[in-house]
Amino acid sequence: MEDLLEQSALVQWRIDGELHELEVVPGASLLDVLREQVGKTGTHMGCRTGHCGACTVMIDGAVAKSCIAMAATLPRATITTIEGLTAADGTMHPIQQAFWDAAGLQCGFCAPGILLSTAELLQTNPAPNDAEIDAALAGTLCRCTGYQSIRRAVGEACVRMYPDAAGE
Amino acid sequence: MSLYPSYARPRSLQQAVDLLSGLQGGVVVIAGGQEILPSVNYGVLMPDVYVDIGGIEELIGISSVGDELVMGALTVHRDIQGHADVQRLAPLLAQSVSAMGGGWQVHNRGTIGGNIVAMHPLYDIAPSLLALQADIELIDAAGTRRLSFADLLADSSHGLGTKAILTRVFVTASPQSSWGYYKLKNTSGAYGSANAAAVLETEGEILTAIRVVIGAAADQLTLVSDALAGLTGAAYDAAAGAEIERICAQAIGTPLSDHQGDGTWRRAMAGVVARRAVEAALLPATGPDS
Numbered sequence: 001m002e003d004l005l006e007q008s009a010l011v012q013w014r015i016d017g018e019l020h021e022l023e024v025v026p027g028a029s030l031l032d033v034l035r036e037q038v039g040k041t042g043t044h045m046g047c048r049t050g051h052c053g054a055c056t057v058m059i060d061g062a063v064a065k066s067c068i069a070m071a072a073t074l075p076r077a078t079i080t081t082i083e084g085l086t087a088a089d090g091t092m093h094p095i096q097q098a099f100w101d102a103a104g105l106q107c108g109f110c111a112p113g114i115l116l117s118t119a120e121l122l123q124t125n126p127a128p129n130d131a132e133i134d135a136a137l138a139g140t141l142c143r144c145t146g147y148q149s150i151r152r153a154v155g156e157a158c159v160r161m162y163p164d165a166a167g168e
Numbered sequence: 169m170s171l172y173p174s175y176a177r178p179r180s181l182q183q184a185v186d187l188l189s190g191l192q193g194g195v196v197v198i199a200g201g202q203e204i205l206p207s208v209n210y211g212v213l214m215p216d217v218y219v220d221i222g223g224i225e226e227l228i229g230i231s232s233v234g235d236e237l238v239m240g241a242l243t244v245h246r247d248i249q250g251h252a253d254v255q256r257l258a259p260l261l262a263q264s265v266s267a268m269g270g271g272w273q274v275h276n277r278g279t280i281g282g283n284i285v286a287m288h289p290l291y292d293i294a295p296s297l298l299a300l301q302a303d304i305e306l307i308d309a310a311g312t313r314r315l316s317f318a319d320l321l322a323d324s325s326h327g328l329g330t331k332a333i334l335t336r337v338f339v340t341a342s343p344q345s346s347w348g349y350y351k352l353k354n355t356s357g358a359y360g361s362a363n364a365a366a367v368l369e370t371e372g373e374i375l376t377a378i379r380v381v382i383g384a385a386a387d388q389l390t391l392v393s394d395a396l397a398g399l400t401g402a403a404y405d406a407a408a409g410a411e412i413e414r415i416c417a418q419a420i421g422t423p424l425s426d427h428q429g430d431g432t433w434r435r436a437m438a439g440v441v442a443r444r445a446v447e448a449a450l451l452p453a454t455g456p457d458s
């Protein structure tokens with residue numbers, strides 16, 4: 001059975017649409033691999049304890065904190081980073097545009113957590129109320145404490161993504 | 169020994185158990201990693217071998233057999249929160265899992281097995297499991313066995329996480345009971361300063377059984393049921409609430425005294441959360457607010 005043991009693991013990830021095959025060290029976090037082996041530095045390192053959410057990415061469509069996801073445990077995965085929200089031609093995602101226009105972010109360090117959690121929320125809920133927004137974004141700390149403007153920008157993003165659902 | 173730890177991803181439970189039984193120290197089973205990685209990142213935990221159980225299909229999923237809810241150890245918090253079988257058979261569990269911190273990111277990856285095995289006094293799932301008289305199943309080289317969650321808590325030699333694997337969690341619904349969970353969160357961050365899960369039975373207005381489990385106030389869960397037996401046979405009122413508060417505070421032996429609050433206050437809050445959990449069970453529509 002000891003022949004199952006490996007000194008490294010081979011992972012296949014589709015990161016922001018691009019296929020990568022990487023050799024990762026056991027114990028390395030997804031955050032470290034994304035930043036250091038793939039160069040996706042939009043994924044921020046904030047706390048390395050899982051509390052702040054600045055390192056958020058989507059793994060197979062669901063948000064996760066990349067600093068506490070062990071890379072080796074994800075042999076195959078589709079990973080969306082904050083950089084992957086933007087279209088290849090540089091057009092911002094409606095959520096990014098809404099946050100830009102509504103001044104939803106201040107310093108922007110928490111943007112990966114706030115924007116990707118908003119994306120997961122809006123996948124299934126076109127018109128979330130404040131409590132639902134708060135629950136979806138609870139895993140990300142905004143150190144600028146701009147939570148009111150964040151809520152407003154999420155509302156703006158709903159209007160852009162689901163013009164028909166607005167005003168319900 | 170090598171500079172880097174090694175890693176294995178067994179494909180079946182049997183393969184995992186065989187592997188674990190052949191390995192010496194320094195082994196850690198990893199599921200969602202939400203507990204392990206923070207410690208690894210800060211050098212508090214330096215395993216020699218990671219055994220990743222994430223690829224073992226048999227450990228995934230929620231099902232129900234009659235009135236019994238069965239949850240695979242790899243079931244993530246998010247799936248428990250929204251699952252119809254959990255809502256129907258163990259809404260107390262759904263509620264306490266929803267009260268967990270960390271946000272969707274943690275709820276999407278953290279597993280019930282990892283939360284149980286971590287046995288952290290501040291965590292939210294264990295009080296509900298003890299209040300609901302849940303069972304767990306584990307497997308090691310000696311085979312598979314099912315035991316009560318209470319017995320697991322009392323057994324420090326279970327080997328979970330190094331020699332044994334927690335496979336499933338069972339909760340049997342009791343249709344005549346009502347339930348409440350109250351987490352007193354008084355600090356920033358995820359954890360409560362005192363948490364309580366209550367399971368009650370009533371006939372009309374009359375309390376016939378009461379079982380309260382308090383977490384986060386001491387380093388072990390505190391189960392209070394016999395001491396509350398004097399409250400059965402009557403309807404709940406303010407005096408009964410004061411009595412619950414007094415008895416449950418008293419039940420805390422040595423309270424925790426840490427950044428969640430000092431010991432004297434934690435003991436007092438143990439009583440308060442116990443009363444509020446009971447009130448939440450009795451008045452689900454209005455909820456506790458006192």
Ligand SMILES: Cc1cc2nc3c(=O)[nH]c(=O)nc-3n(C[C@H](O)[C@H](O)[C@H](O)COP(=O)(O)OP(=O)(O)OC[C@H]3O[C@@H](n4cnc5c(N)ncnc54)[C@H](O)[C@@H]3O)c2cc1C
Binds near residue numbers: 270283
């Ligand atoms: C920011 C943050 C906030 C949190 N807030 C809360 C909270 O408010 N309340 C709360 O209750 N929890 C909270 N947690 C804890 C966390 O959600 C759980 O402990 C998590 O579910 C652990 O699951 P895991 O699969 O990630 O465990 P892992 O990190 O993979 O493992 C944890 C431990 O369990 C062992 N293990 C895992 N699975 C098994 C198995 N099947 N058999 C045997 N051993 C096993 C491992 O060896 C390890 O010792 C929080 C965590 C974070 C990061």
